[in-house]
Structures are given as C-alpha cells and as structure tokens.
Amino acid sequence: AQSVSQHNHHVILSEAASLELGCNYSYGGTVNLFWYVQYPGQHLQLLLKYFSGDPLVKGIKGFEAEFIKSKFSFNLRKPSVQWSDTAEYFCAVNALGNTPLVFGKGTRLSVIA
Amino acid sequence: NAGVTQTPKFRVLKTGQSMTLLCAQDMNHEYMYWYRQDPGMGLRLIHYSVGEGTTAKGEVPDGYNVSRLKKQNFLLGLESAAPSQTSVYFCASSSLLGGPTTTGELFFGEGSRLTVL
Numbered sequence: 486a487q488s489v490s491q492h493n494h495h496v497i498l499s500e501a502a503s504l505e506l507g508c509n510y511s512y513g514g515t516v517n518l519f520w521y522v523q524y525p526g527q528h529l530q531l532l533l534k535y536f537s538g539d540p541l542v543k544g545i546k547g548f549e550a551e552f553i554k555s556k557f558s559f560n561l562r563k564p565s566v567q568w569s570d571t572a573e574y575f576c577a578v579n580a581l582g583n584t585p586l587v588f589g590k591g592t593r594l595s596v597i598a
Numbered sequence: 599n600a601g602v603t604q605t606p607k608f609r610v611l612k613t614g615q616s617m618t619l620l621c622a623q624d625m626n627h628e629y630m631y632w633y634r635q636d637p638g639m640g641l642r643l644i645h646y647s648v649g650e651g652t653t654a655k656g657e658v659p660d661g662y663n664v665s666r667l668k669k670q671n672f673l674l675g676l677e678s679a680a681p682s683q684t685s686v687y688f689c690a691s692s693s694l695l696g697g698p699t700t701t702g703e704l705f706f707g708e709g710s711r712l713t714v715l
Contacts, residue, residue, distance in 0.1 A: 519703065527708070529688065529690075575641065585646050586631075591640045
C-alpha cells in the first residue's frame with residue numbers, strides 16, 4: 486500500500502525566511518504527486534502537482550516542489566514566506582491507475598512577523 | 599461554479615443518533631470521495647466511488663455507509679453515531695484516474711464539522 490510521510494509536524498518561520506517542507510512516499514511505480522494547502526477554517530486547495538515532465542514544478546503563490554525519483558521525495562519550497570502563508574500543508578500521492586489519493590499527516594506552518 | 603457542495607456544514611449529534619451528509623458536485627466527475635480530518639492524523643479516506651451505483655471502502659470505513667445513486671451526489675451515513683466520529687468531513691471529486699491526460703487531482707468541498715456528544 487502507498488504511504489506518505491511528512492517529516493515536520495509544525496514549522497515556525499519568520500517572514501522572509503526560506504521554507505522547505507519534506508515529503509516522502511512509498512511506492513515503486515509511476516506516481517502523481519500533489520501539494521495541497523489548507524488555510525485556517527477553509528477547505529483544501531491545490532498548490533501544485535507533478536505527473537510527468539520537468540521534475541521541478543512551480544505552483545501558485547511562489548511555491549515550487551522538486552520530484553526526486555531516486556529519493557521518493559517531493560519537497561515543497563518557497564524562497565521567502567509571508568504571514569499569509571500560515572496554513573497546513575499536505576502532500577499526497579496516487580499511483581497511476583484507479584487509486585485514490587493518499588495524504589500525509591500534514592505540516593502546520595506558522596509565519597510570524 | 600459551485601464545484602463541490604457539502605450539507606450540512608455543522609451538526610451536533612448525541613451518541614446513537616443517525617445522520618446523513620450530502621455531497622453534490624457539478625463538474626461531471628466520475629470519482630467521489632469522503633475523507634475525515636482529525637488533528638495530527640491528516641486526511642483519511644472513508645469510502646469512495648468510481649461511478650454511479652458503485653462504492654468502495656477506504657482506510658477507515660467502519661461505522662459509515664455510503665451511496666451513489668446519482669453521478670453528481672455522494673451520501674455519507676452514520677447509522678449510530680459515536681464520539682470517535684467527531685471530526686471534520688470533507689467530500690471531494692475527481693475526473694477519471696489513469697488516463698494520459700488526467701492526474702487524479704481532487705476538488706474539495708468546504709467541509710462538514712460533526713460533533714458527537
């Protein structure tokens with residue numbers, strides 16, 4: 486069965502600091518990879534996704550993620566965070582074929598002024 | 599566009615009561631899902647459906663039932679609510695998985711907060 490591990494439960498950063506959130510998955514085949522964001526009190530929204538091509542994927546609001554197949558990783562990055570990035574971030578994976586998305590447990594990001 | 603709509607958004611139940619959460623999507627998606635979100639546990643799949651008239655169990659199906667009588671609707675039922683079912687429930691939908699142009703991206707509803715006393 487697929488599983489997703491997010492290494493950080495809670496990350497606290499100052500505004501303008503750089504961000505990297507780790508995500509590793511366990512599945513040996515071809516996968517689609519996603520990062521979702523959940524702002525306080527809201528539903529999950531897609532931040533970015535990878536399904537083929539360039540392993541460096543750019544998403545909304547200045548976020549990017551890099552797929553490293555050899556490491557089974559899909560880490561999320563942002564060069565300079567803002568207070569409005571305070572949210573919970575979820576990594577998710579599904580294998581090609583008829584499999585639902587499997588989510589990690591999430592990483593809560595708090596950005597302080 | 600409405601996207602994915604869940605009703606009700608809030609509900610308080612007593613132990614043993616029953617209720618149904620309704621999810622409706624207007625994107626003509628084949629796949630629909632029910633997840634629950636609990637602190638520190640992320641999102642866990644309860645049940646899902648790959649098309650009208652079909653349902654399948656997810657990671658945490660016990661205590662829940664679902665029905666997909668119409669393509670656009672996916673109902674989640676609790677026959678006898680328990681305090682352990684206090685959670686936020688999210689419905690989601692996606693287009694067909696596995697095709698060359700589909701990625702299984704999920705579109706989520708706003709969530710339904712259920713408290714069981």
